[in-house]
Amino acid sequence: MTQLLRIQNFNVSSDGIAAGEDQSLERPFGLDGPERLFSWAGATASWPMRTDPGGSRGLDDYLTRDYARNIGAEIMGRNKFGPQRGPWQDHEWQGWWGERPPFRTPVFVLTHHERPSITLSDTTFHFVDADPATALRLAREAAQGQDVRLGGGVTTIREFLDADLVDTMHVAVSPVKLGSGLKLWESPDELRDRFHLDVVPSASGVTHHLFWRK
Amino acid sequence: MTQLLRIQNFNVSSDGIAAGEDQSLERPFGLDGPERLFSWAGATASWPMRTDPGGSRGLDDYLTRDYARNIGAEIMGRNKFGPQRGPWQDHEWQGWWGERPPFRTPVFVLTHHERPSITLSDTTFHFVDADPATALRLAREAAQGQDVRLGGGVTTIREFLDADLVDTMHVAVSPVKLGSGLKLWESPDELRDRFHLDVVPSASGVTHHLFWRK
Numbered sequence: 001m002t003q004l005l006r007i008q009n010f011n012v013s014s015d016g017i018a019a020g021e022d023q024s025l026e027r028p029f030g031l032d033g034p035e036r037l038f039s040w041a042g043a044t045a046s047w048p049m050r051t052d053p054g055g056s057r058g059l060d061d062y063l064t065r066d067y068a069r070n071i072g073a074e075i076m077g078r079n080k081f082g083p084q085r086g087p088w089q090d091h092e093w094q095g096w097w098g099e100r101p102p103f104r105t106p107v108f109v110l111t112h113h114e115r116p117s118i119t120l121s122d123t124t125f126h127f128v129d130a131d132p133a134t135a136l137r138l139a140r141e142a143a144q145g146q147d148v149r150l151g152g153g154v155t156t157i158r159e160f161l162d163a164d165l166v167d168t169m170h171v172a173v174s175p176v177k178l179g180s181g182l183k184l185w186e187s188p189d190e191l192r193d194r195f196h197l198d199v200v201p202s203a204s205g206v207t208h209h210l211f212w213r214k
Numbered sequence: 215m216t217q218l219l220r221i222q223n224f225n226v227s228s229d230g231i232a233a234g235e236d237q238s239l240e241r242p243f244g245l246d247g248p249e250r251l252f253s254w255a256g257a258t259a260s261w262p263m264r265t266d267p268g269g270s271r272g273l274d275d276y277l278t279r280d281y282a283r284n285i286g287a288e289i290m291g292r293n294k295f296g297p298q299r300g301p302w303q304d305h306e307w308q309g310w311w312g313e314r315p316p317f318r319t320p321v322f323v324l325t326h327h328e329r330p331s332i333t334l335s336d337t338t339f340h341f342v343d344a345d346p347a348t349a350l351r352l353a354r355e356a357a358q359g360q361d362v363r364l365g366g367g368v369t370t371i372r373e374f375l376d377a378d379l380v381d382t383m384h385v386a387v388s389p390v391k392l393g394s395g396l397k398l399w400e401s402p403d404e405l406r407d408r409f410h411l412d413v414v415p416s417a418s419g420v421t422h423h424l425f426w427r428k
Binding site: 053056057059062065066168200202208212 | 216267270271272273275276277279280283381382410411412414416417422424426
């Protein structure tokens with residue numbers, strides 16, 4: 001079985017922006033009202049952070065329910081893990097997700113500044129100073145035959161796209177224009193030379209973009 | 215966790231027809247060219263009967279890959295299991311699917327004519343003379359906490375819809391008109407009083423209809 005590298009439920013604005021320039025503790029995405037980008041996902045029955053029953057089970061739910069299917073490891077950039085930059089001042093920060101992170105697999109956090117691994121419930125964060133191909137090799141080994149999810153943020157996704165390591169990608173484009181910030185793309189058409197693309201409008205207002213390698 | 219009763223990848227024509235009146239060994243669906251209804255599924259990477267690598271990984275694949283997710287049992291009508299009618303003449307017929315049926319769970323075949331269970335690879339067929347609610351109770355128990363798939367055919371699905379036992383339903387409507395046969399519906403709008411409905415056109419030509427209970 002092929003071990004795919006998959007991007008799942010990544011959210012951008014209609015002008016391709018996934019995050020602001022100024023990330024902080026109070027603004028994990030560096031954006032005003034980031035829920036404008038991802039509220040479609042929270043409305044579904046399968047949203048990984050959902051704590052109450054209920055939620056929709058239509059098209060959007062097919063996307064969120066695929067988040068964990070056959071995933072054995074995640075790779076994320078340091079800026080997804082936290083707002084700190086440079087050497088770690090201490091090891092108190094353990095991510096945004098509290099004591100039960102939604103990943104539930106090994107997670108490889110890309111950083112030039114190493115620190116000891118952390119285990120929180122069934123998620124273990126490893127901190128690695130590695131290029132995309134090396135990080136993917138580590139994650140594949142940890143995934144034990146299952147697929148690897150590339151969790152973002154946007155800079156990390158662009159690096160892996162540039163290295164041509166991504167097999168499938170789901171991006172939800174929201175009908176909101178942000179103007180400035182970190183862009184995934186000018187247009188999804190940029191990727192059509194290497195990927196097939198299904199563009200699927202949802203009743204929730206987002207348009208799902210489903211890419212798979214040619 | 216709720217144990218859902220789910221219909222997955224059920225195929226009908228644009229005029230709502232899922233099967234012909236005259237099923238036979240040579241014509242399992244009683245239709246000329248039944249692949250006109252389901253070829254979209256065979257083109258996907260996750261089609262359960264796929265034996266070679268490859269296949270698409272876009273919208274249609276999200277539907278086929280959900281076929282087995284969290285399914286612990288199937289219920290099917292006798293006419294899905296085979297073309298025989300009335301008392302079983304012998305027990306030689308073991309279904310259409312050869313020695314490795316794609317179900318891989320207990321399967322409850324609804325029939326007024328009982329016969330011993332059959333195990334083929336990781337699928338076991340049980341033959342039960344039961345009304346829909348009783349069959350669902352048996353299947354839920356066998357599914358050990360997982361969901362139950364209602365596999366068809368069309369008559370069985372209509373019985374379970376009439377008994378209001380279906381939680382979610384995915385129907386792929388193909389752009390072909392058949393004129394006569396067994397109908398699932400005159401129009402999908404008939405179900406809107408009890409179900410939410412997402413109507414999702416696919417580049418393959420089919421239109422996915424995703425229902426979930428209100």
